[in-house]
Amino acid sequence: MKLLLHQCEDIDEPEVEIRFTTITPEIQKVVQYIEGYRQYLRGEDRGGIQYKIRINDIYYIEIVDKKTLIYTKDDAFQSDLKLYQLLDQLRTYNFVQISKARILNIDTLTSVRYLINSRMEATLINGDKVEVSRTYIPQLKQALYDGGISL
Amino acid sequence: MKKFTIRCLVSFALVVITIFFFRSEIYGDWSYLELFFEVVAVVIILQFIYLLMKKVITKSFILKLLTDYLITLALVLYIGYIRHWWILSQWWTMLFIITVIFICAYFVDFIHIKRDTKSMNEQIQRRNKPYNN
Numbered sequence: 001m002k003l004l005l006h007q008c009e010d011i012d013e014p015e016v017e018i019r020f021t022t023i024t025p026e027i028q029k030v031v032q033y034i035e036g037y038r039q040y041l042r043g044e045d046r047g048g049i050q051y052k053i054r055i056n057d058i059y060y061i062e063i064v065d066k067k068t069l070i071y072t073k074d075d076a077f078q079s080d081l082k083l084y085q086l087l088d089q090l091r092t093y094n095f096v097q098i099s100k101a102r103i104l105n106i107d108t109l110t111s112v113r114y115l116i117n118s119r120m121e122a123t124l125i126n127g128d129k130v131e132v133s134r135t136y137i138p139q140l141k142q143a144l145y146d147g148g149i150s151l
Numbered sequence: 152m153k154k155f156t157i158r159c160l161v162s163f164a165l166v167v168i169t170i171f172f173f174r175s176e177i178y179g180d181w182s183y184l185e186l187f188f189e190v191v192a193v194v195i196i197l198q199f200i201y202l203l204m205k206k207v208i209t210k211s212f213i214l215k216l217l218t219d220y221l222i223t224l225a226l227v228l229y230i231g232y233i234r235h236w237w238i239l240s241q242w243w244t245m246l247f248i249i250t251v252i253f254i255c256a257y258f259v260d261f262i263h264i265k266r267d268t269k270s271m272n273e274q275i276q277r278r279n280k281p282y283n284n
Binding site: 109110111112113114116117118119120134137140141144145 | 212257260261264265267268270271272274275278279
């Protein structure tokens with residue numbers, strides 16, 4: 001796969017053009033990744049200010065006290081959507097359910113370790129640690145193998 | 152309606168049906184069918200207690216394990232008691248056997264998760280490795 005980068009002064013936003021004869025899984029992956037920068041979720045911070053959160057910037061989503069919280073590198077935003085609705089939207093962007101109340105972006109995963117209570121603890125690139133329930137370990141494992149390379 | 156509420160209602164209905172229908176004398180002496188439904192009823196009651204306890208002790212792994220252990224022990228001793236099966240009604244023997252089974256099951260599970268952790272970490276490293284080709 002050739003990579004061509006052109007610096008243009010006369011365009012408003014970066015453009016990505018992919019030329020191909022047939023769509024391969026690698027191309028699909030690149031498209032999916034770029035789509036992740038174009039797709040947003042709505043969330044509000046503690047002050048009630050609405051934000052558009054880029055899907056690729058989401059680390060994990062969890063339910064705390066019946067509220068859906070979206071975690072990015074340093075912030076947390078509240079969403080009106082239910083966890084299953086978010087999972088439906090995010091499944092194509094390398095998100096996987098890791099417990100009854102948590103969805104994880106596997107591109108943010110740096111390592112996992114086992115816990116004494118038959119669960120796992122996942123460490124994310126910002127240092128956050130999230131617990132993976134026993135029931136969802138096979139799903140995470142499968143997602144890691146299906147997801148291919150991380151971009 | 153919540154899944155938990157539905158489960159509770161179904162459990163309760165099954166227990167009522169079992170007690171009022173199968174405990175009657177229509178099958179005469181203790182039949183195996185009756186025993187089966189008796190055990191089903193006990194399992195449901197224990198599961199019901201377990202679900203209620205889980206609501207309280209969701210965070211504690213040790214308490215959950217202990218609950219599983221006591222419920223299994225209670226069920227085995229109950230069957231032993233109602234069927235007069237000697238080995239199942241021996242408190243200390245069953246305590247020992249169930250303890251051994253639980254410890255073995257825990258270690259098998261632990262080893263399995265440890266192995267999964269290793270292979271998942273390898274896969275994460277592979278995914279995160281810069282692509283040089």
